[in-house]
Amino acid sequence: MLWRATFVVTSLIALQTFSSRTLGVRVDVLVTDGRAPVGGLRAADFEVRDNGVPQTVALLTSSEPINVVLALDVSASTDGKRQADLQRASGALLAGLKPGDRAALVTFTQAVAPRIPLTADFPAIRASFAAIQPFGETAILDGVFVALMSVQAQPGRSLVVVCTDGNDTASWLSVGEVLEAAKRSNAVIYAVSAVEARPPSELKDVSDATGGQMLQVTASRDLAAAFERILSDFRSRYTLAFTPEGVEAGGLHRLDVRVKRSGLSVKARPSYVGLSPK
């Protein structure tokens, strides 16, 4: 258990699975001053406690390529202008990706469709989405699960952008079951709800569990701005890594991430599920 931080970082980059048996843990962290993300922080600026025990953290490079999964609601209610606005928003996000980044497309009605696996061929994603004919009801939780699974064993940082204009009416998986999956994933979920009334609470729960956020837009024309902001926020996040010390390896670990400077707020996953080494 006396691995050096550099070794941990190397092994993490090689494996990139949150629940890997290397005992390495990575945490995606967003630091803001209340308005905008704050850059320029170093590993020493962070304080991470695992089940209350302080950990030695390393800061991974921020220039690492990213994976973006678009998990989009294409139920009947999105037909027409909402779908066109969603298409524009997706296009805007894809346009912001850099060489080395990859994207995937998952859509959901009652039926969840892993349409395009992670790829650098963004025009293929645009074309796939443009050809979709909305139908059916909304299985948000099932869609989120498949989106998480599409990056579960992939290298690189992963962002899942979930967008819906409704509430979950058709999922098989329960919010508890998807939360369990979220706790076992490195991906950060950002959800965008275009629901006029109260947004789906389960989506907020799942986003929070990954250290992500839920945004609410009142009109579908605002989706593009929301998607661009999500990508910008995600790129501004820090990736911390540590090898748990002084705690049991398995089970649910409570995470507490803080910044030593005052006046800054931190958004990070509140927990993770660790595995006992074989």
Next chain:
Amino acid sequence: MPLVVAAILMTVALRSSAAVARDLSSTSVALLERWNSAVANHTPGKFDEAVEHVMAFSYEDRRQLDTPMRTFLLVLSGAPYEPDAALAKRVHLLARGAREHFGYEAFLTRAVMLHTDAAIAGARTSPQIVPALPPRMAGLSPLLATQRMTVNRDGEILGEIESNWNWPFARSLVGLLKIASPTDAFVGDWYHATAAYMFSRLEFAEVWEHLASARIVLPDDARILFDRGSYIDIQAMPMTQVLLRGVDLNAVQQARNGRSVPRTASAATRRAAMLEIPQKETALADAESLFRRALRADPGLAEARVRLARVLIERGHHEEALTEADAALAGNPPDVVAFYGHLFGGRAAQAAGRYDAAARYFDSALQRFPDAQSAMLARSQLALLRADVTGAAAALERLPADPRPEALEADPWTYYRYAIGREWQPLYAALRIK
């Protein structure tokens, strides 16, 4: 409430036949003659001229028909009646002829089938959805009784439509039939088959009315108890509960107790106060009770057992749910029911921490329906819990990249909400043969 309605019909007819006779007009009697002819000539299950004729009745036509109908049914039943005017004599002759040709129960059965076919045929054209229908005076006559139904799609309220008048009228005739022939299996068969039809169209407002009637006519019928349990079970599901999201439930409860909704209440709260949607926990408790009663009446009702298992899971009683799922599966039920048994058994086993057993249940579900998304997701999520990332990914390999609406049929979970509606056509065909 067919029995009540039937009793009212008979009472009105017996007490005031003279007064009714005075209200007869040549128009109303002519309408009755056309209706009688439609009943006589209709072939059950066919959308024939008789059905078209009945479908064309306007509200005014039905109001006109209401007056002679009471006398007609009275005479048809064989009750003594002395017509004192020419129009009354025409009604008397008509009813006596129907009684002699078909008999009371057979004529009622034919009429029930005619109006059932008219209701089903009427649903072929989409009703106009309006933001809000004007309130209509509730009348005693089942010929004039319709209700406002709220239409929602995927949790979004689209507006209101008026229910089909053929249903309450058919129910009132079935009520008469039940009085005349208490042991006639047709009554139970009809309620079950027509409730299945309504489930198949997700017409829950109509199902609610329908089963409220069935509850009075057949309080201990296993199939009706099962249908009622299924209805309440669906009320507890997200597709229905979503309509209570963001709603002030105290205000809704006050409104149901007869008090007005506060002026400051949100639009969602006002709307919810008008809808008959129970809160989830209440619905689950009621569904459990109804399924248990159905099983006491008919322990072999496997689908009641698997649905009970789902309700028990929702209520956190996982071991009990597993027992019910196993009991249902032991009877080798049809594929869809077996699928539900395995799917719910798997979830119950997983929640109880018995992961190996859960995997076996999910695998069995997938053996029956290899393209069922729900079982793939269940299998994948379970693998993830067991840190088997490869297995979790493999479980999703059969998910289609470009699913079509018809692909939903590959997964019985997607039509769990249709309850017995998935079998409405054979049930209805069997009814016609009888």
